[in-house]
Structure formats: C-alpha cells, structure tokens
Amino acid sequence: MSTQAATADAVSTKTPLLKSRLGSFLAVVPLTFWVVNHLWDNLSAFNGAAAWEKSVTTYANPYSQALTFIIVMLPLLFHTGWGLVRLFSFRPNNNRYNNYGNFKFILQRVSALGVLAFLGAHIWLAFLQPRLVAGHPEAFSDIAREMRFHGPTLIVYLLGTLGTAYHLANGLQGFAMGWGLLGSERAMRRFEPVSIILFLLLTAMSWSVIYALYTAGAAFGPSGS
Numbered sequence: 001m002s003t004q005a006a007t008a009d010a011v012s013t014k015t016p017l018l019k020s021r022l023g024s025f026l027a028v029v030p031l032t033f034w035v036v037n038h039l040w041d042n043l044s045a046f047n048g049a050a051a052w053e054k055s056v057t058t059y060a061n062p063y064s065q066a067l068t069f070i071i072v073m074l075p076l077l078f079h080t081g082w083g084l085v086r087l088f089s090f091r092p093n094n095n096r097y098n099n100y101g102n103f104k105f106i107l108q109r110v111s112a113l114g115v116l117a118f119l120g121a122h123i124w125l126a127f128l129q130p131r132l133v134a135g136h137p138e139a140f141s142d143i144a145r146e147m148r149f150h151g152p153t154l155i156v157y158l159l160g161t162l163g164t165a166y167h168l169a170n171g172l173q174g175f176a177m178g179w180g181l182l183g184s185e186r187a188m189r190r191f192e193p194v195s196i197i198l199f200l201l202l203t204a205m206s207w208s209v210i211y212a213l214y215t216a217g218a219a220f221g222p223s224g225s
Helices: 003-012 017-047 051-056 064-089 100-134 140-149 151-178 186-219
Strands: none
Touching: 017 051, 017 064, 017 140, 017 151, 017 186, 051 140, 064 100, 064 140, 100 151, 151 186
C-alpha cells in the first residue's frame, strides 16, 4: 500500500465511515459538476458582455437563483467543515516517506486552504456583494476591468483557479479510493492520467475565461477613467 493510502486510512479510522464517504461525495459530485458548468458558462465571455451576463448572472426567476445558491453552498459548507477536521487530524511525514504520492497528499491539503480563501472571496465579491450591496448582479464591465487593470485580482484568479483545478482533479482520485473504486496500487497508477487530464482541462478552461475577460477589459479602461 502507498504511503498516501496508508495515511488516508489512518485518518479515516478516526472518522465514521458514513461521514467520511458523505464528505467525499459532497466534495466530488455536486461541486465538481457545478465548477465545470460554471466554467463553461463563463467561456461565453469570448462572445461579449451580453452573452456573459445572460449565461453567468441571469436566472429565470428568484427561486432558481436561490436553489442554485443552496445546491452550491450547502455541500461546500459541509465539505469545508469535513475537510478542516481532516486537515488538522493528519501529521506530515514527508521527511520519512519522500515520494510522489505523499507529496500529492500534502499538496492536496495545502491547496485546500488556498481554494477556501479564493472561493470565499469570489462568492462574496462576484455574487453576494453586487446583489446585496449594489442591488444588481455583477456587471461584465466590472470584472473585465478588474482583470485587466488590477494586478492583484489577475494573480489571485490565476492562482485560485489553478489550485481549484488541482484540488478537484486530485480529489477525484481520493474519492475513487475512498469508495473502493481503486483498490490496488496498479489501479491508482492507471487512474493517474485521468486526474492529470482533468487538471489540465479545468486549468485550460479557467485561464481561457481569464484571458477573455482580460482582453475585453481593455475596452472599458481603468476604474475612474
């Protein structure tokens, strides 16, 4: 058994099986589908402001908007709490076992903290604040302008989406292990290319959206201009 799997098993002995599997299920199924769909909708930025706002910020009615928020937020909150418990219940052992699987295990935990900060800021700034404070959804001109002329925003989105892509892709492998779909070292090695391809695909989609917004931002000029 790999060191990564052994460490995961050691953590799981402290966690009820049902809670552990429910946590992994909520990490992979609703959130992964939502992230992929969200990125796909955001690719409409290549078609301009009207297409982006229709795909990303327009809902058929307030109920669909609330339902979408609940479907995303409840699994996210549950997974966050579940993940924080796991994060503080393991001890790094890379000094003793310096291998690729163990490095991925550590990186998964570290990326979780970055993704948590990124998603918290993104949900507040892109979804809640415009609606609760400004009284309307986020405008295409606002996000495109920030992406083009505010360096920290661009860097945060590049790193945040990179971390999210890795966390989801590597988490898919952990999900398959936890649910018994990968029961051997050989099965894990065969599944590795799937995780890598998913990571590259999610990163490509994310950075394509950022590129589209960055390019469109030139037409709006810096804030206050």
